[in-house]
């Protein structure tokens with residue numbers, strides 16, 4: 001049995017943002033709430049989008065999305081949404097504002113608390129088609145949230161949970177690489193490695209979905225060919241465009257399920273004592289997870305080597321670690337500032353994460369602890 005769905009409407013290309021006024025009208029959004037974060041506002045990206053639509057120029061802006069979206073922030077944005085009688089959301093940014101907007105769109109039309117709708121707690125069928133419309137405008141190339149059906153939100157008790165439903169897929173994704181031209185090198189690297197990880201994990205997922213696998217391999221090829229160029233020279237338009245496509249492809253395919261890297265990076269991203277960037281976490285964890293999965297994915301590793309043009313005896317984990325180093329990224333969780341003391345709790349949380357079930361090799365808490373140890 002296979003369940004394969006492709007539902008997203010995507011506008012892709014330099015300059016696409018100029019058509020947003022008609023796009024909003026087409027979706028019946030007359031009073032949008034703009035969701036962004038401080039960095040996006042400071043970079044002038046809210047203005048760069050708003051100037052193309054009258055309904056956006058005076059729209060309320062929630063600009064306080066935290067690095068990892070929280071239930072508290074969803075509630076604050078929801079209060080603003082209700083105060084202004086909004087009828088839809090325009091999310092501008094990386095994964096965090098996009099995921100936060102999905103949370104607001106859900107609670108604007110569904111009774112709380114948010115926890116009711118968490119995938120791991122049986123919430124998937126409770127999310128209805130009544131979710132408020134979201135237009136997603138990515139300004140990084142990594143998350144894929146613009147075409148994904150999931151939102152990752154940290155609840156008040158510290159659990160970082162996935163909210164998953166086809167109804168949470170944004171009604172429209174406007175992918176305009178122009179909006180990524182100013183992305184700093186470290187964020188280009190970190191979000192780009194998130195896209196690389198999405199493509200690899202979704203390809204390795206044992207669920208049957210050959211179209212997703214083909215898209216994932218194509219996205220991986222594009223990302224690996226262009227991530228170094230985009231990091232080295234942010235004004236490289238072709239590299240920016242290809243990275244945005246790779247991120248989009250990763251997002252389109254992870255309906256097939258991710259794996260151990262994300263099962264670990266989700267709870268690590270939910271830590272309150274230290275703020276850890278999702279894409280950087282994935283880059284750091286990927287080599288250890290690839291080593292763990294190797295015995296269960298030999299044929300697929302061979303196909304990845306073929307697609308990337310690597311010699312048949314290339315050690316994929318070592319190769320990825322070298323790629324990460326070449327991008328100037330940290331190599332260990334220690335370098336990221338994570339304390340070793342979190343290992344037992346994170347290993348346990350990883351076994352409960354929704355991404356764990358689709359790792360190609362079943363992993364116990366002890367396995368996750370060993371992968372964490374190897375990443376410190």
Ligand SMILES: [Zn+2]
Pocket residue numbers: 143194198262278282
């Ligand atoms: Zn990710």
